[in-house]
Amino acid sequence: MHLVVRDLAVGYPGRPVLSGVTFTAAAGSRVGLVGENGTGKTTLLRVLAGELVPTSGEVRVAGSVATVAQELPVAPGVTVGDMVAQALRDSHAAAAELERATAAVDRLGAAHDAHVGGELDAAQDRLVRALARAERLALWDADRRADEALTRFGAPRDLGRELASLSVGERYRVRLACRIAQRCDVLLLDEPTNHLDVAGIDFLTDQLRAWRGVVVIVTHDRRLLDDVMTAILDLDPSVDGRPTLYGESSYAAYRFQRTAALRRWRARYAAERKRAAALAERLDDAYEGLSDEWRPPRGSRPHRRATHARVHVKAADRLIERLEAQAVEIPVPPLELAFPDLPALPPTADPAHPLLEVRGVQVPGRLDLPGVRIDLPACGRLLVTGPNGSGKSTLLAVLAGLLVPARGVRTVADGVRFGLVAQDDGVPDAAQRAPRERRDISGFEAYATHALDLLAAGRLDPDRLVPVAALGLLTEEDLERPLGELSAGQRRRFELACALLAAPHVLLLDEPTNHLSVALVDELTTALVATSAAVVVATHDRALRRDLAHWPELALG
Numbered sequence: 001m002h003l004v005v006r007d008l009a010v011g012y013p014g015r016p017v018l019s020g021v022t023f024t025a026a027a028g029s030r031v032g033l034v035g036e037n038g039t040g041k042t043t044l045l046r047v048l049a050g051e052l053v054p055t056s057g058e059v060r061v062a063g064s065v066a067t068v069a070q071e072l073p074v075a076p077g078v079t080v081g082d083m084v085a086q087a088l089r090d091s092h093a094a095a096a097e098l099e100r101a102t103a104a105v106d107r108l109g110a111a112h113d114a115h116v117g118g119e120l121d122a123a124q125d126r127l128v129r130a131l132a133r134a135e136r137l138a139l140w141d142a143d144r145r146a147d148e149a150l151t152r153f154g155a156p157r158d159l160g161r162e163l164a165s166l167s168v169g170e171r172y173r174v175r176l177a178c179r180i181a182q183r184c185d186v187l188l189l190d191e192p193t194n195h196l197d198v199a200g201i202d203f204l205t206d207q208l209r210a211w212r213g214v215v216v217i218v219t220h221d222r223r224l225l226d227d228v229m230t231a232i233l234d235l236d237p238s239v240d241g242r243p244t245l246y247g248e249s250s251y252a253a254y255r256f257q258r259t260a261a262l263r264r265w266r267a268r269y270a271a272e273r274k275r276a277a278a279l280a281e282r283l284d285d286a287y288e289g290l291s292d293e294w295r296p297p298r299g300s301r302p303h304r305r306a307t308h309a310r311v312h313v314k315a316a317d318r319l320i321e322r323l324e325a326q327a328v329e330i331p332v333p334p335l336e337l338a339f340p341d342l343p344a345l346p347p348t349a350d351p352a353h354p355l356l357e358v359r360g361v362q363v364p365g366r367l368d369l370p371g372v373r374i375d376l377p378a379c380g381r382l383l384v385t386g387p388n389g390s391g392k393s394t395l396l397a398v399l400a401g402l403l404v405p406a407r408g409v410r411t412v413a414d415g416v417r418f419g420l421v422a423q424d425d426g427v428p429d430a431a432q433r434a435p436r437e438r439r440d441i442s443g444f445e446a447y448a449t450h451a452l453d454l455l456a457a458g459r460l461d462p463d464r465l466v467p468v469a470a471l472g473l474l475t476e477e478d479l480e481r482p483l484g485e486l487s488a489g490q491r492r493r494f495e496l497a498c499a500l501l502a503a504p505h506v507l508l509l510d511e512p513t514n515h516l517s518v519a520l521v522d523e524l525t526t527a528l529v530a531t532s533a534a535v536v537v538a539t540h541d542r543a544l545r546r547d548l549a550h551w552p553e554l555a556l557g
Helices: 041-048 080-087 089-109 114-137 139-152 168-182 198-209 222-228 251-293 302-326 392-400 443-456 488-500 518-530 542-547
Strands: 002-012 015-026 030-034 056-062 065-068 186-190 214-218 231-234 244-247 356-363 373-376 381-385 407-412 418-421 506-510 534-538 553-555
Touching: 002 041, 002 214, 015 041, 015 214, 015 231, 030 041, 030 222, 041 056, 041 065, 041 186, 041 214, 065 168, 080 089, 080 139, 080 168, 089 114, 089 139, 139 168, 139 198, 168 186, 168 198, 198 222, 214 222, 222 251, 222 518, 222 542, 231 251, 244 251, 251 518, 356 392, 381 392, 392 407, 392 418, 392 506, 392 534, 418 488, 443 488, 488 506, 518 542
Parallel strands: 030 214, 030 231, 065 186, 186 214, 381 534, 381 553, 418 506, 506 534
Antiparallel strands: 002 015, 002 056, 231 244, 356 373, 356 407
């Protein structure tokens, strides 16, 4: 079992996505795919799975392949049991073949007939192959393995339950459990920790470390990169335009090397722009001299005027030739987050009182915090943790004022503006929800529409509006494209931009690292620690929890 990729390129008409991708992975290799959102990580997984045909290059896969994509189309009537049965189909088939091969050897071995000698040899060879396959698939405990994975990932175990009735996270966990139980040769995972709590991530980490085949993982999870990967492939183009493979590298070592390379890249780009501007200015001066400074005085002989003009034109042409010969084409460096200067207090607020206070809230079946009081002062911080289903997303919706609890009190200071990054589309207030459902309009149009919604709801000060193009989250080219054409990570960046649009005093972030690139996660973490706004973060991300360990913590569940 192995995976070989040579000089792979993928693109759509007028829009290249990947180029120059080269790496090799043998049994036991675990390759982490990282890079900025929109660089083609999910596209590369689809090519490796055989779902997309590359524009050029070569992909060779030896062994069975299984994929866990971010989104799962659900056909009506398909149940959890159907997915489990499909995943274990090879194991059940191998068990049946092993039983038949064993029976054939027993039957021929008991015949005591010299004429069956050749048949017995063939049957024994068949049994050896069946045993090898059974060993590789670990088929003796396949059903137990599937049930354990469903349990450990917190997925529904009711085999008769239809997938259409499950949440996005539950469907993902069912599919991930099935793939882990399947034991394929090449496992392709797209952001596997997005829908897992800490216990689920720990179980996944153990499974991947023991995986006998090849694993290729798209992930933003910095801890997973450290704990699992044997190599990191950065799909961000380097200064030479090609992705970079960091073999046997920790996340810290990768980030150090990547940051140093980016620093050199930006310095070279700035120096080249400065030199090009200086040469262009010299060229302008030369042609200006040709029209003014070098003009002979009136009364000079015509052939002298012509001679001076020809000499100066030739000098200007030689300068152009030197400019072109010395020019070095340095591509534009990647974006860098420019987090806005958020306000700490509304003009009319009393600094002695909290911006937000919530006491004893209850949302039936989702959240119950009797006797719990949350005070969020200006510049306050709160880290919310807990397993899946403990009510973290519900609590953030209550804090944002988007969900009215059946019991409890919520008090907000006058003039406080909120910014929310939610996990899914289940936010009931359109004025706070980023317009993700408007897939047919551009990012610029959707951002303007969202601003008008906030303004109409009294949640926006026109003088404090944060321009989307100034954040370093998306390029102007991406913002001009319809939202439906953006990757999941790019749409997540857009949702973060929408949360910052109104320059909020309180920023509420539900699993903010999901779908983002690891570089942006680092930049965002630094910004959240330093911002003047009050911040509440709900997360399973172990590295983020470590980085925010000095914040007050509310553990649910």
